Amino acid sequence: MEPPAVLLDVDGVLNPLKRGKGYRRFTATPEAVTYRLWLNGAHGAMLLDLVEATGSELLWASYWCGHANGWIGPRVGLPSLPHVPIPRRPADGSFSLGEWKADRVARWAGERPFVWFEDEPDVAEALARESGLGPHLLVPIDPVFGLTADHVAIAREWLDAQGGA
Numbered sequence: 001m002e003p004p005a006v007l008l009d010v011d012g013v014l015n016p017l018k019r020g021k022g023y024r025r026f027t028a029t030p031e032a033v034t035y036r037l038w039l040n041g042a043h044g045a046m047l048l049d050l051v052e053a054t055g056s057e058l059l060w061a062s063y064w065c066g067h068a069n070g071w072i073g074p075r076v077g078l079p080s081l082p083h084v085p086i087p088r089r090p091a092d093g094s095f096s097l098g099e100w101k102a103d104r105v106a107r108w109a110g111e112r113p114f115v116w117f118e119d120e121p122d123v124a125e126a127l128a129r130e131s132g133l134g135p136h137l138l139v140p141i142d143p144v145f146g147l148t149a150d151h152v153a154i155a156r157e158w159l160d161a162q163g164g165a
């Protein structure tokens with residue numbers, strides 16, 4: 001059986017709106033579009049400790065997809081990671097941002113257990129409407145402040161309670 005997945009969003013999670021302690025300014029230009037980011041070099045170690053201690057696997061779950069490995073990972077102390085495929089949302093307005101991400105994550109995960117660090121406000125409701133999912137925990141993140149040690153502790157407790165590796 002596959003290990004539990006730890007799904008990691010970028011904007012609003014690793015890259016908050018407000019600069020907190022330990023954050024530095026970076027620029028990223030995936031596909032020639034320039035983004036200005038706040039990133040925290042301590043995030044990588046926190047997340048790697050989490051997956052090592054719980055026998056889980058860390059993946060990107062972000063519109064950054066594989067671009068996160070070039071522009072985000074090295075700046076927060078993460079190695080190259082696989083990613084959940086999250087293509088651009090259809091332009092016809094048929095999905096909100098949270099609905100689209102929840103739908104793609106649900107299709108990818110199936111019955112595999114997962115923890116998801118995500119800031120999109122309507123994602124919890126959208127995820128609750130998905131069927132056929134295995135055990136999962138959404139850890140909602142305030143995009144103003146981003147990921148904290150408290151969020152990682154919540155994930156750790158849940159993963160430990162799953163029986164672990």
Ligand SMILES: [Mg+2]
Pocket residue numbers: 009010011012013118119120
């Ligand atoms: Mg986000």
